[in-house]
Amino acid sequence: MVRIQSATSADTNTHSSAQTGMAVETWNSPLTGNMPIHFGDGALDTLPALLQELSPDKVFLVSDPHVFDLYGAFLIHLLSSRFAPEVVLIPEGENEKKLSNLEELCEELFNRGATKSSVIVNFGGGVVLNVGGMAASLIYRGIRFVHVPTTLMAQSDVIVSNKQGVNFANGKNRLGLFSKPVAAFADPRFYNTELPRQLRASLVEYCKNAILLGGKHFETAMAYFEAGNALAPAKLRQLLRYSLEQKFEIAKLDPTERGFGLVLEYGHTVGHAVEFLSQGRVLHGEAVYHGMRVAGRLANILGIFPDAEYKKQTSLLNKIPDIQSIPADISVGQILQAVQRDNKKRDKGLAFILMQAIGQPNRRGESVLTPVPEEALQQVLLEYRDALL
Numbered sequence: 001m002v003r004i005q006s007a008t009s010a011d012t013n014t015h016s017s018a019q020t021g022m023a024v025e026t027w028n029s030p031l032t033g034n035m036p037i038h039f040g041d042g043a044l045d046t047l048p049a050l051l052q053e054l055s056p057d058k059v060f061l062v063s064d065p066h067v068f069d070l071y072g073a074f075l076i077h078l079l080s081s082r083f084a085p086e087v088v089l090i091p092e093g094e095n096e097k098k099l100s101n102l103e104e105l106c107e108e109l110f111n112r113g114a115t116k117s118s119v120i121v122n123f124g125g126g127v128v129l130n131v132g133g134m135a136a137s138l139i140y141r142g143i144r145f146v147h148v149p150t151t152l153m154a155q156s157d158v159i160v161s162n163k164q165g166v167n168f169a170n171g172k173n174r175l176g177l178f179s180k181p182v183a184a185f186a187d188p189r190f191y192n193t194e195l196p197r198q199l200r201a202s203l204v205e206y207c208k209n210a211i212l213l214g215g216k217h218f219e220t221a222m223a224y225f226e227a228g229n230a231l232a233p234a235k236l237r238q239l240l241r242y243s244l245e246q247k248f249e250i251a252k253l254d255p256t257e258r259g260f261g262l263v264l265e266y267g268h269t270v271g272h273a274v275e276f277l278s279q280g281r282v283l284h285g286e287a288v289y290h291g292m293r294v295a296g297r298l299a300n301i302l303g304i305f306p307d308a309e310y311k312k313q314t315s316l317l318n319k320i321p322d323i324q325s326i327p328a329d330i331s332v333g334q335i336l337q338a339v340q341r342d343n344k345k346r347d348k349g350l351a352f353i354l355m356q357a358i359g360q361p362n363r364r365g366e367s368v369l370t371p372v373p374e375e376a377l378q379q380v381l382l383e384y385r386d387a388l389l
């Protein structure tokens with residue numbers, strides 16, 4: 001149910017932040033459209049100037065109750081000297097990323113007088129960015145929108161992507177489209193209110209990209225964890241920069257996100273199934289962690305991922321502490337059914353992103369998808385569940 005609240009009163013540029021910490025930088029995304037990403041402590045302070053340039057007739061702020069309770073007053077105050085944003089709150093949580101909430105959000109925006117000249121500011125985690133971004137992309141065949149992610153996961157993952165979408169028909173992201181925000185703002189000041197569990201889950205995305213890229217990225221990731229507390233504020237700011245560097249390097253190889261860029265889905269086939277089946281009990285990063293464990297072992301038993309390389313992946317993933325287990329009430333049979341609804345499917349049967357070596361995804365001709373026998377996946381899932389129990 002959408003909740004309404006009235007508002008009250010690369011190519012790199014760097015400038016100093018008013019706060020101590022990470023200087024604000026602007027990088028242009030290598031994806032189609034070259035969207036600017038502003039990141040660093042104080043990055044969000046430049047949002048009013050951007051909106052002024054866009055000259056909107058209305059500014060809509062789409063958020064969720066939790067984020068808005070924490071930071072809504074701050075953002076309203078930031079914008080109030082030039083704008084009177086209208087606030088629309090959508091439910092929080094992965095199980096709320098659904099078509100009914102998208103429909104309600106679009107209806108409310110129309111009721112509030114959204115026009116082709118309006119701008120939507122999506123302010124929250126990945127669910128808000130996905131639902132708000134899809135709503136903006138559908139209204140009048142697309143109105144302008146800005147992403148302001150408030151979680152480390154969304155800052156290091158969602159914004160280096162032009163994908164907007166919702167869950168549908170018992171599957172993750174089965175309805176969606178490619179649509180480019182005007183800009184994105186990644187401000188690490190929001191990490192202060194993230195739970196340690198959420199931050200640990202965000203580390204998974206960083207490790208995934210290090211495994212995909214290998215070389216200096218893998219070495220840097222190993223060193224990051226070996227240097228001590230991975231969740232220290234200064235280190236998390238460093239992690240954001242590392243993560244953006246990783247995503248930019250992959251995005252440069254596939255600016256349309258339809259070919260090699262699919263490697264970013266490593267661990268997501270089983271990961272999405274676990275995340276969806278858990279109905280919010282397992283965070284996205286935690287689910288992808290289990291998905292990579294399964295994909296690594298699967299490639300290993302299929303003779304694609306040699307023992308030495310598989311052990312390197314394991315050694316990095318082992319450095320992320322206290323990852324939530326797959327709930328005991330989610331069966332191997334349920335996971336097998338759910339992966340059949342994976343949004344990467346191109347034909348009958350199962351297809352996975354698998355690794356040949358650290359830094360070397362497996363290819364079949366031009367495709368990075370590898371067909372996998374269901375019995376092999378079942379074997380690995382049973383083996384993995386036994387190890388968790």
